Amino acid sequence: MSYSPEGATLQIHLKGSWTIGQDLPSAREVTDHVAARPGTGRITFDHSGLTDWDSGLLTFLVSLQNRCAASDLEVDINGLPQGVIRLLSLAREFKELEEPLDRKTPETFLAAVGSRAIGSVRYFTGVLEFIGEASVALTRLVRGRARFRRSDLGLLFSECGAQALPIVSLISILVGLILAFVGVVQLRMFGAQIYIANLVGIAMAREMGAMMTAIIMMGRTGAAFATQLGTMEVNEEIDALKTLGISPMEFLVMPRMLALVLMMPLLTVYADLVGILGGAMVGVGMFDLSSQQYWEQTVKAVNLNHFTIGVAKSAVFAVLIAASGCFHGMHSERSASAVGYAATRAVVVGIVLIVVTDGIFAVITSTLGI
């Protein structure tokens, strides 16, 4: 690029190749050059030396036009190749044709607080609506009038039950092992290793079995529910159900909730037993307790109450998992990222709900003394 000034006109000679990826001059160089020569009112071009061009040249020219428009400099593009002239005028034409959307200026603090608050209110209204509709659907389910496909239910049983066994086994046995290890270090100081059976047994049956199963199922099945329903929402499949007069709550949510409520207690009992087995492996294998001793101590320590509390909690957790997964899925926006967001939100909200509910259970059971 070189310049040849003629009175108030500055002619720019474009030379060589102006393509993306090369070290191209910036529009600023030109305006700096003009600023150094007061009295220049017009810029023209000569492209006789130009061998090759692409968007690299165009971006340079557009940015030059914008800079010159700001400082009242006339840019005469007639000396440019025909293709460049056409593309530049096309870009300007569209600029005039389509007013860009008014991108909101950054929100003020108060406005941000306000819109967050409105958002939360909407979210909770949505939750209330969901609970209401779910209760209606549940009544219909109990009365045997809910409409859903029995074959779906079978698949869901397998998805929420048998298919979760490997991961539940792995996590529960590890939790049992960890509890035993941590406990035995303390108990050994008093020569009370045998009480490891009490610790593991009660902890698994009352707390950890239900809790770990719930967290596994939230991440595994709850997230799956959210993405399934979210994708159905994106594909208008849920609309198609509604316009057929079929309640998505009955057709999609109820079978999922039913499957989880029936399968989770079973998984929890299984997790309890596997966890106790894990504890026994540590006690028997590493701390010289006989399996007979460990078994008898466990039976003595763990009573039916402990199991019942764990199982009751797991049924409540199941409702929370299914509700969180389905609610966020059905309220997903219609895009791929929104479905991902729905799944994330479902898991986060679900886990918080599980832990909070577990806390409430702890308070209730200790108040009642059970």
Add this chain to the structure above:
Amino acid sequence: MPPEERDLRMNDAHIAVRDVTLAYDSYLVLKDLTFTIERSDIFIIMGGNGCGKSTLLKIMIGLKEPASGKVFYDGVSFWDADPTERNAILKRVGILYQRNALWSSMTLEENISLPLEEYTDLGPRQIKEIVNLKLSLVGLTGFEDHYPSELSGGMQKRAALARAMALDPEILFFDEPSAGLDPINARLLDDLIVELSDSLKTTVVVITHDLASIFAVGTRSILLDPETKTILASGNPRRLLEESRDPKVLTFLTRGQTDADRSSIARCFSGYLYKDGKKDVHP
């Protein structure tokens, strides 16, 4: 027209939309739309992108409640009806969604059987026979056990049509039917729409901006204006093209070539021609 007389005509019409308005917060989507659809019409709701066509469809089929205004089916106001009445109306309606909306976890047979299982007392064998018939009408015989994801876009569209027709609806809604179809398949679908309307006396409502379809099948139409959010013009689309003086209407119907010979544009989109509401095959 005095309001009482207008109400009377609204009640007579097969479908009537009266003063429907919808807004999201402060953003107006539709404003005071009023029109009627008669029995056996092929009614086109047309307009450019973002003029509220799909929103209007959602209001008409009960997916979105309007801020104000009413939608009548044979004189019954949909949004004032109780759930049982609404279901009774929806049972008479079939919808072909823009994204087909086939239930992806079900095979084609299950997709088409579901409406039949919900609304009829037919036994499994009879349902199977109807499913086979509907699939053969759209050229998908032998695909009963396929899942929607195993089919091409055009086949999915046809399967969705078979499902929309499962209950022999009185009214069929098509949301952008030619979206994603090649010109030949789009034309076949147009022919099918005309055939359905002719042979079964189905009322067809098509939401589209595809000019070829508009001129090939439409008997009546409304054109929505993206700026004012109201109805810009209404009538037979061919007649609108020939007679309208409104530059906005002409720009839409001629793809912006307002100075072109209008009759030749209409002729380009050959197929069925309508004269005074009667079908007339183009020479």
